Amino acid sequence: MPSAVDFRQTLRRQLRQARRHLSTTEQSLAAEALVKAYQGLSSAINISDGKNIALYLTNDGEISPHILCEHLWSLGHNIYLPVVKEQSLDFAHYTQQHLDDDTLWHENRFGIKEPVDVSPISGFEMDLVFLPLVGFDDQGGRLGMGGGFYDRTFANKSEQAKPLLIGLAHDCQQVASLPMESWDIPLDVIMTPTQLISITNHTQTD
Ligand SMILES: Nc1nc2c(c(=O)[nH]1)N(C=O)[C@@H](CNc1ccc(C(=O)N[C@@H](CCC(=O)O)C(=O)O)cc1)CN2
Numbered sequence: 681m682p683s684a685v686d687f688r689q690t691l692r693r694q695l696r697q698a699r700r701h702l703s704t705t706e707q708s709l710a711a712e713a714l715v716k717a718y719q720g721l722s723s724a725i726n727i728s729d730g731k732n733i734a735l736y737l738t739n740d741g742e743i744s745p746h747i748l749c750e751h752l753w754s755l756g757h758n759i760y761l762p763v764v765k766e767q768s769l770d771f772a773h774y775t776q777q778h779l780d781d782d783t784l785w786h787e788n789r790f791g792i793k794e795p796v797d798v799s800p801i802s803g804f805e806m807d808l809v810f811l812p813l814v815g816f817d818d819q820g821g822r823l824g825m826g827g828g829f830y831d832r833t834f835a836n837k838s839e840q841a842k843p844l845l846i847g848l849a850h851d852c853q854q855v856a857s858l859p860m861e862s863w864d865i866p867l868d869v870i871m872t873p874t875q876l877i878s879i880t881n882h883t884q885t886d
């Protein structure tokens with residue numbers, strides 16, 4: 681019988697392939713649809729101005745938060761991107777200046793760009809964290825790239841405490857049920873181009 685680890689690896693390979701095979705048009709429409717999904721979220725919970733919000737730069741066919749990012753900047757939120765440490769993540773401030781200045785960036789060991797920031801801050805200083813993912817289920821289960829970075833970063837988070845963890849995904853990344861491991865931190869919300877799935881009870885972010 682295949683082990684749970686083998687099962688996660690097989691699923692990871694299949695779901696990564698599925699998202700990489702989406703067309704450029706499908707990717708653009710999906711990125712745009714996230715703004716609508718976010719508007720649904722912010723009308724359901726109270727997200728006041730000037731929040732600290734973590735996004736990510738798209739990689740390997742992930743749904744792109746770049747249009748959502750422009751929207752959040754326009755609302756006056758502070759945007760952060762993950763910075764890979766040894767085994768977990770800190771978050772670096774990301775501003776519109778980064779869009780046209782290559783010197784403000786460097787590449788991490790996975791070839792993903794990170795803002796150069798001498799004092800990135802802890803994930804617990806975020807109000808909302810949008811997480812990339814490979815697979816999800818409707819119970820808040822998340823399968824990531826396999827590094828355990830987000831799980832370690834939020835390992836001591838109690839339910840209800842900030843930040844609100846929101847998985848972003850294409851619809852083709854949904855699976856019926858993911859086997860949860862002891863270290864897996866469940867998502868509070870999942871946003872796809874067509875769904876806003878709320879797992880925990882949250883009425884506001886402050
Ligand atoms: N866009 C994005 N940023 C992210 C993550 C992510 O999943 N997506 N992470 C989520 O934790 C962290 C980085 N973890 C990652 C783990 C593996 C790979 C990856 O592409 N692995 C390749 C091998 C690349 C290499 O070693 O050079 C692979 O498995 O094919 C990327 C990011 C922080 N930033």
Ligand SMILES: Nc1ncnc2c1ncn2[C@@H]1O[C@H](COP(=O)(O)OP(=O)(O)OP(=O)(O)O)[C@@H](O)[C@H]1O
Pocket residue numbers: 822823824825826827828829830831832835861863864
């Ligand atoms: N809190 C933790 N403490 C110690 N090890 C952990 C913790 N969280 C995860 N790990 C380890 O990280 C490894 C990868 O975990 P997992 O497969 O759940 O990563 P992932 O969620 O897919 O990755 P990512 O969050 O980077 O996208 C596991 O082998 C697990 O042992």
